[in-house]
Amino acid sequence: MRKDRLAQFRKRLIEKHRQLADEVGRTALYVKDQEDDSIKDLGDQANTAYTREFFFELGNGDRRILRDVVSALQKIDDGSFGNCERCGEAIGDKRLEALPFARHCIDCQRVIEQEERMAAG
Ligand SMILES: [Zn+2]
Known part of the structure; x- marks a missing residue:
């Protein structure tokens, strides 16, 4: 991939990273407030478990994307950006434009989503 194109993706990814x-x-702050008001009587262990679960519920989607964004930035640095992590083929231009942090080509993504649905029952 050309350097100026990579630089554009890097800029978009850094912007997305900041936003996420x-x-x-904010989610973490919100959880902290809840903790102070409502569950301060619980033991430390229960407190921690509750917080972890709550945080997971609230932030799961965003944190997953955040992880993918970080990994995409690393791939720009090591030169593998734009290649599917599963089959190694180039991810389509349109897909990368829409989702610069996409980890898989559209074909593999479909297979993975199918597998996830099956695993979820
Ligand atoms: Zn693939």
């Missing part, structure tokens, strides 16, 4: 980090940060 903000959102995840």
Whole structure:
């Protein structure tokens, strides 16, 4: 991939990263407030378990994307950006434009989603 194109993707990914980090940060703050008001009587262990679960529920989608964004930035650095992690083929231009942090080509993505649905029952 050409350098100027890579630089564009990097810029978009960094922007996305900042936005997501903000959102995840707010979620963490929100959980902290809840903790102080409503469950301060619970033991430390229960407290921690509750927080973890709550945080997971709230931030799961964003944190998953955040992880993919970070991994895409790493791939720009090591030169593998734009290649599918599963089959190694180039991810389509349109798909990358829409989802610069996509980890898989559209064909593999379909297979993976099918597998996830089956695993979920
Ligand atoms: Zn693939």
